[in-house]
Amino acid sequence: MARVRIDMKAGADLDGFRKALRALVRDGVAPDDVVFAAEGAQDLFGEPFVGEAPPVALPRVVTRLIADVVCHRDHERYGLLYRLVWRVLHGERALLEVASDPLVCRLARMQQEVRRDIHHMHGFLRFRRVVTKGGVTESETEGSGIEDKERFVAYFEPGHFTLVAAAPFFTERFANMAWSILTPDGSLHWDGKELVEGPPARRDPAAAGDGFEEGWRTYYAATFNPARANPKLMAQHMPRRYWADMPEVAAIPELVSSAPARVREMIAREAAASPKRAPEKALQKMREDRPKSLQDLNALIAASEPLVSGATRAVLGEGPLNADIVFVGEQPGDQEDREGRPFVGPAGQLLDRALAEAGIERGSVYLTNAVKHFKFEMRGKRRIHQKPSVSEVKHYRWWLMAELEFLSPRLVVALGGTAALALSGRQVSVTKTRGRQEFPPFAGFLTVHPAYLLRLPDAEAKASAYRAFVDDLRQVRVIAGKRREAA
């Protein structure tokens, strides 16, 4: 005969169970000596329990199981859970690992049923847009001056006491909407900030439809493939108990009954190919849609959003279209980004000087960058240049190669490692491979980026590096000249 009776609140009374559990453990009450009674239960035997007790340390898997199983409708749930806790505390610490144990097996099944029920609510609940004067609760409109308010209301009948457990899904997902979920066990109202619990509700048979329900039914019907009809499988996944509140299921009878005829018709109907539309023409037209000139390509680049962070605009290449030499830098800097032109900042000015010394006229060459946008990070009021990542460089490579195809220069000069990466598709060491290169399909040359010269701290190193750079440019001039003569 049970010694202790514990009254539990209706629904998923996790707090009540926690409180009871602590006291029962403190008093060492065996599972057989306790009865958990739902609110209002009449079997009055044993002593009602009172008092506070210290927390009980339990493995996390056990507390998680408890939180789930208290939502189950089975009236034995609290008793079964207490039996489990008792055994866990009396030598069977790892009891939940023994999935073959009958009690564990039964509780695991209950847990699974609760979780499935929550999952069903997440999937099968349907909101309906309702416009109200002032919304559902009065306090929302008090003095706010708002008249019409949009609220999304759903009626749902969960299989277990899962309304509260399912709620975080809705608050996270429909954060900026006002919504209410009504169930026979209680209701929840969300205004964008706060979740308020309300009393049980009934389905309102007069609830107005929503202008999108019809469209949703249309979609649902259209996405069904009659050649695969399998209504049994559908019913297995979508239990009938939810159908009453799902607008789309109204389409089911007609879809199922018309399916065989639709399939017969499809199989009977032979193709009526229309010979008018010849593939060659269509394909040709499709091919012609690629950028046809450098101007087209540049328009496309200018219209695209930067793939690096920062950049106010794309900095396009500049120079005569029939230039023998194309110089490829890394990416525009602060000044280039402001002016929208390549090589106008300090490094560009240094390049100008070196070009002049090497006997190359700036106006005769084409200057462009591997990456078309300035990548930077704000530090205070300054825009600090950030090196583009390998994949960013590779991304821009498609544009660069298309650009070069339009220019078809005799020689492509990579200024620095990033440019070489963009041109060759792989990492290249400038110091090791400086000089002549192949950047298929173009003849190439690799040298340092002028910005590198600016960064050298030591004046002597700077001077000698500059001389080497000018020497490289002289070679570039010679190679390009020879290639022109050969051609």
Added chain:
Amino acid sequence: MDEKLATKLGILADAAKYDVSCASSGAPKRKAGKNGLGATAPSGICHAFTPDGRCVSLLKILLTNYCLFDCAYCINRRSSNVPRARFSVEEVVRLTLEFYKRNYIEGLFLSSGIARSPDRTMEEMMRVAKTLRRVHGFQGYIHLKAIPEASPWLIEEAGRYADRLSINLELASGASLKTLAPEKNDRTITHAMGQMHERILEARDERRRFSPAGQSTQVIVGADDVKDAAIIRTSARLYGDYALKRVYYSAFSPIPEASVLLPAKAPPLRRENRLYQADWLMRFYGFSADEVADSGEDGMLALDVDPKLAWALKHRERFPVDVNCAEREMLLRVPGLGQRAVERILTSRRHQKLRLPDLARLTAGLKRALPFLVTPDHRPVSLIDRLDLRQRLAEPAQQMSLF
């Protein structure tokens, strides 16, 4: 919803229904900001099931069903006479948001016929995703069907907004592609997959956003004469080379206005089902493509038994296995034992010796597993040598009931 939009929705959803790669799983966990809408669920959520037993998770539509291509298996091919329609970017955005707010869908699955040009089409699809994310703060799932012929920079930009990009292979052999999809090219497709794979890896390294739920593909089964073994090997190669998240198999089904090049008959649903099971064995059960492919006869998977059982029947010498001491790899090969059951067996047996009643609580497939298992109270030695074992375990050999 106005009537014109509803009509378009009907046409463009109908046109999209033959694409089965429509899961909403694998996206990084996200939730809406203060003024945003939407979240992702780790394993995706089905919001409804249609009478074909398939799940509705995403709003699956085409941007347009006008198409320049003439692929025989496709209802939207140039030479078919289906009604045509075209959504504007804004219409797709609006439909997605309104449906999402009513909890009808997890997000959007957008594909398209190739109208005008691959680039124009890809750009519009990208703009749909971009508008949803940028203008409406939409955090739900977005899957775009990339167009392999489109310029790489457009696909790259699309990858910033989409959770998943995918490219359909459609036919498992280059030869079939040539006959049935003359404008398509298997090299273009695999090249685009390769590029996509590379972008995904790089973005992950650099912690940038690019198609975080990876890429998938679809192969149509039964439209050509390619054998199961070849399909399985193709899948294995795709998983290996491009780290695809999923290869979907779609039994070719009769379509209105079908091309004369195609078989006009019921879809091979059982075959599709067996291919999914075979795929599962490769991804989760440690089977190699060759092992799975060889479990059938003449390059075709058995239809009367599932591929795992077919393999076990061909390798009877490796059974029965002892539930209480067999290794995980071997337990996973026991017909009737799923991954979950195997994990539960492994943890449970650390605490107690498992007998039949214990096993019955751990798996629903015990009946099928019995001939292949040993427990202290069960020794099926004679069963394994029975000649009629296959007949006893096979499902009735017939096409799944259609109606």
